[in-house]
Amino acid sequence: MVPDVYAPFQIKDGELIMDGDRMVLNAYDASAIEEALVLTEKYGGEVAVVCVGASKASETIRKALAMGASKGFHIQLNGDEKYDSKSYASILAAFFKDQQYDVLAFGKQSQDSDSGLTGGMVAQLLDLPYSTNAVGLDISESALIVKRQGDTGQEMIELPTPCLVTCSNDMNEPRIPNLKGIMASKRKPIEGISIADLDVDDSALNPSTKVTSYAPVPARTAGQMFEGEPEEIATKVAQLLDTQANAI
């Protein structure tokens, strides 16, 4: 569950002011859920989802159940914790330690902070083979085959299970729950878990990063617009790029 990056916001005295009700399912996680559903529909098995968040997170979990996941876990927070990737990774690792799974699928980053750290941290804490930025997933003889997007091309990587993968939203278009799925989701179980139930100590929960303030992105000076005869304006801009901007 992440803040809706399309929602309006203000920065006042370094504080970020947003409508607390505009929360959405992280787009990258939605792709992870979608691909998990595609794989279980093809090869059998089930998809369970877990979300760490305040009470509103149950709505996000319900959406995943409406997409087709069979059960949900809600690790409950108050909502005022200043957790970071390290905190979330510690919580999730403690949770997964007692779970049975073949693949842990994460979104590769969250839409609000874009750090992309949590998945890798959890893989390390659980000592799982992992890959990141998956743009394709398949299963072959109980191994997970990951198509990973690298810097200049793609790689095909084979991961023995149990394993972890972080997913790109380039992988698929997450399905929009239909009415049948929404009705069915109301009957699917969501287990509530408190941090106290998990074996995670305070030093692990303690964030190593703290956002001390927010600031607007430095504004670019207003640009120049050119309209009119194509040949004229194209030539003009090319010249300005040379003489004015020193960019060619």
Add this chain to the structure above:
Amino acid sequence: MSTILTYVAIADGKVKRSSLEVLSHCKRLADSAGFSCEAVIIDENASTFTSDVSKYGASKIYTVSGSAFANHQNGSLIKALTTTIKQSSPKVVAFASTESTKDVLGALAANIGAGVVADVSSFELDGDNVKAQRPMMAAKIMGNVDVTGDKILVSVRSGSYDLNEHAVDSEIIELEAHVSESDLRSTLKEIISSTGDTIDLNEADAIVAAGRGVKDEEAKALITELASVLNAGIGASRALTESGVYDPSLQIGQTGKVVSPQLYIAVGISGAIQHVAGMSNSKVIVAINKDADAPIFEVADYGIVGDLYKILPPFIEEIKKIKN
């Protein structure tokens, strides 16, 4: 004396410029704080790159060589990094924020119990801590972040810092990192290189980016020609990589690559926030679009309202003239 260690990445037989940008900044930080500025190269032929790295002020350069590092694999890279960190005992380890870095950064931090901040646009030392600035919320705002830890890892967006040569005599230390089966865990089965000899967009000085307006072979050819006269990399919006017009490695945006070249020319790109999040820090932005209301014009330094088929040919001609 405390140490700042910079990871210097190699690709296509060259030291990556984005790494040298980070090293240049780390050298400045080290000099101000009285820290040692060190670097590590991990590659099949790591030792062949030490003289390039000396030019940027690393007084100690660790090299980890071997066939295990011929291709990127997170297991072997993490093993080599932890081995180096044990030797160097740095306070800060800095990386350019590339896909390879993203593949290891979180796991490495958890492995050594380090504080970590990713994808920063700037960072400074602050006593025992690090202060960083990083874009958040689809790069609509900047967050000021304090990072704590006995060791702190930082990854830096490419183009955040300029190259700054500062040649020194470097001590070269060759390290052995034995990568075993249990380190690897995953198997790299195949590498699918992107089409042709595309420039890594994080390394490019100039980028020509194609959007939905680039609909056919004629338009693609114009993009290729413009990129060629500018010696620019070619990038694309998500619409075009999704439809297969361009390889996904060329995608620019919040999901794809975040770039900040000297010159960014957006052709037929409307300027959706996820795309802008990937290029808004470019030094000079030119936009060509038929629609005067396209949001891309809000970030462009030079906005050309017009049909790309009519604009690009004279634009290319004039640039050719200027370059000769």
